[in-house]
Amino acid sequence: MEAEKVIQTVDLSKHFGDFIACNAISFEVFKGEIFGFLGANGAGKTTAMKMLCGLSAPSSGKATIAGFDIYKQTEAIKKRIGYMSQKFSLYEDLSVLENIEFFGGIYGLSQQEIKQRGQQLIDQLGLADVAKNMVGSLPLGWKQKLAFSVASLHDPEIIFLDEPTGGVDPVTRRQFWDLIYAASVRGITVFVTTHYMDEAEYCHRVSIMVDGEIKALDTPENLKKQFQVDSMEDVFFELARGAQRLGD
Amino acid sequence: MEAVSINSLSKSFNKGAIQALDAVSFSVQEGELFGLIGPDGAGKTTLFRILTTLLLPDSGEATVYGWDIRTDYQKIRREVGYMPGKFSLYQDLTVEENLSFFASVFGQKLTDNYALIQDIYEQIAPFKDRRAGKLSGGMKQKLALCCALIHRPKLLFLDEPTTGVDAVSRKEFWEMLKKLKAQGMSILVSTPYMDEANLCERIALIQNGKILSIDSPQGIIKQYPTPLYAVKAKNMISLLATLRQQEQLASCYAFGEYHHISFKSQDAQQLQQLQQTLEAAGHQEISMLAIEPSIEDCFIELMH
Numbered sequence: 001m002e003a004e005k006v007i008q009t010v011d012l013s014k015h016f017g018d019f020i021a022c023n024a025i026s027f028e029v030f031k032g033e034i035f036g037f038l039g040a041n042g043a044g045k046t047t048a049m050k051m052l053c054g055l056s057a058p059s060s061g062k063a064t065i066a067g068f069d070i071y072k073q074t075e076a077i078k079k080r081i082g083y084m085s086q087k088f089s090l091y092e093d094l095s096v097l098e099n100i101e102f103f104g105g106i107y108g109l110s111q112q113e114i115k116q117r118g119q120q121l122i123d124q125l126g127l128a129d130v131a132k133n134m135v136g137s138l139p140l141g142w143k144q145k146l147a148f149s150v151a152s153l154h155d156p157e158i159i160f161l162d163e164p165t166g167g168v169d170p171v172t173r174r175q176f177w178d179l180i181y182a183a184s185v186r187g188i189t190v191f192v193t194t195h196y197m198d199e200a201e202y203c204h205r206v207s208i209m210v211d212g213e214i215k216a217l218d219t220p221e222n223l224k225k226q227f228q229v230d231s232m233e234d235v236f237f238e239l240a241r242g243a244q245r246l247g248d
Numbered sequence: 249m250e251a252v253s254i255n256s257l258s259k260s261f262n263k264g265a266i267q268a269l270d271a272v273s274f275s276v277q278e279g280e281l282f283g284l285i286g287p288d289g290a291g292k293t294t295l296f297r298i299l300t301t302l303l304l305p306d307s308g309e310a311t312v313y314g315w316d317i318r319t320d321y322q323k324i325r326r327e328v329g330y331m332p333g334k335f336s337l338y339q340d341l342t343v344e345e346n347l348s349f350f351a352s353v354f355g356q357k358l359t360d361n362y363a364l365i366q367d368i369y370e371q372i373a374p375f376k377d378r379r380a381g382k383l384s385g386g387m388k389q390k391l392a393l394c395c396a397l398i399h400r401p402k403l404l405f406l407d408e409p410t411t412g413v414d415a416v417s418r419k420e421f422w423e424m425l426k427k428l429k430a431q432g433m434s435i436l437v438s439t440p441y442m443d444e445a446n447l448c449e450r451i452a453l454i455q456n457g458k459i460l461s462i463d464s465p466q467g468i469i470k471q472y473p474t475p476l477y478a479v480k481a482k483n484m485i486s487l488l489a490t491l492r493q494q495e496q497l498a499s500c501y502a503f504g505e506y507h508h509i510s511f512k513s514q515d516a517q518q519l520q521q522l523q524q525t526l527e528a529a530g531h532q533e534i535s536m537l538a539i540e541p542s543i544e545d546c547f548i549e550l551m552h
Binding site for chain 1: 286287288290291384385386411413414415416417418419422441442452455461484485501502503504505544547548551
């Protein structure tokens with residue numbers, strides 16, 4: 001049986017005036033896959049991600065996310081995905097519990113579901129002692145782990161993570177990846193961007209965008225073979241060095 | 249002469265609830281490229297703000313080129329360049345206007361020290377009439393560096409200049425720093441990227457307001473207490489789970505293509521025994537090798 005495709009794009013493009021931010025990208029992501037979405041600053045990653053989340057209409061091309069059309073069914077898409085970025089994740093001046101209640105409500109969970117899953121989440125992360133503390137008072141690493149769990153509170157099919165581990169200490173960064181592995185094992189697809197090249201190695205498959213196009217897409221092992229280098233960092237250098245754009 | 253000398257510097261916020269800096273001491277030599285390596289919240293920015301005389305410490309002493317940060321702040325401000333972590337130029341002035349403004353603040357003309365910034369400025373010169381707010385991230389970073397350099401400071405403070413910047417641009421930025429150092433400039437730079445530590449002459453590892461270690465990158469690596477090994481197998485996620493169950497291991501962390509492990513006691517048989525355990529657990533294509541620790545390995549070790 002063929003693996004279920006949860007993201008499927010064909011020639012997806014986005015133009016801003018005569019600037020082509022995203023140029024006919026075509027790829028598929030499978031259920032439970034950890035998909036690394038790499039690229040230099042300004043390569044078009046954010047533009048592509050916004051389209052995939054249903055936040056920005058494409059200029060041309062086709063895509064389905066969790067089986068829904070990227071043009072007509074954006075509201076259905078938003079219910080089936082989770083999103084977390086490094087910059088904005090949770091409300092700092094709400095407590096841990098209040099954030100869970102707020103986002104649970106946004107995702108349309110019932111009061112009972114919120115209570116039950118919230119408790120589960122707090123136990124899993126060992127946050128019982130600080131559940132009533134403001135999120136702003138938590139260390140960055142805890143915040144990011146909590147933000148990830150909140151983004152998956154509604155059991156989404158896909159979680160989009162935009163540089164989730166930037167600036168996080170090395171131990172917490174690895175604990176964060178444990179959460180990603182666990183989500184993947186539960187069948188959640190993880191779509192992740194990062195500037196840490198060691199993290200590219202943790203992905204099942206990796207795509208590398210350069211100047212609005214996907215220039216390479218394969219497992220880390222095959223990419224290293226293809227470019228005859230020893231590390232994903234070198235694969236990235238090989239591709240991104242040729243970039244024409246001057247960053248975002 | 250020491251470019252920076254810090255003695256037992258402490259700073260807390262929120263009535264002592266947050267200890268941003270806890271008795272930090274180190275010095276930066278004249279002409280040295282010194283790195284402050286640590287995650288967000290370690291206290292790096294607080295330290296920069298104190299050294300650039302924008303914030304007063306609760307206790308402790310610090311001097312910049314011999315000038316006291318409390319009493320000689322005017323002299324310090326004249327002689328240092330500061331690139332904050334957050335983009336702090338005037339968004340609605342053009343590239344060229346920003347540069348002229350910062351030169352004039354120091355009583356100089358753009359042309360006085362142009363040679364120092366020429367290499368960097370030429371890369372953004374095609375956009376000199378564009379407003380700073382409309383620049384790309386990479387170009388903003390280069391403009392901010394030019395503005396911090398335009399009065400030819402003795403000492404350059406760079407607070408996380410490469411955060412959020414891709415691997416290629418990060419490499420280019422460090423090339424620029426090397427050139428500035430070659431011209432005799434003292435540089436104190438902070439970064440959360442552990443791999444950048446190797447590009448500094450000496451580094452201080454910092455976490456929760458405390459210095460964990462200060463030395464050359466090689467010196468810090470030499471202090472790693474035990475032999476370190478890299479392990480790889482076909483299924484890396486389940487390999488990590490198996491390794492974590494092994495009581496003879498002192499540490500086990502994912503490091504890209506490999507997992508890094510160290511043993512609690514040193515015994516020649518251990519590697520072979522582990523190999524057998526992993527095979528028995530069904531792991532395939534197992535390979536193990538002794539490796540030299542990276543700065544990130546050392547940081548993790550020092551965090552415990």
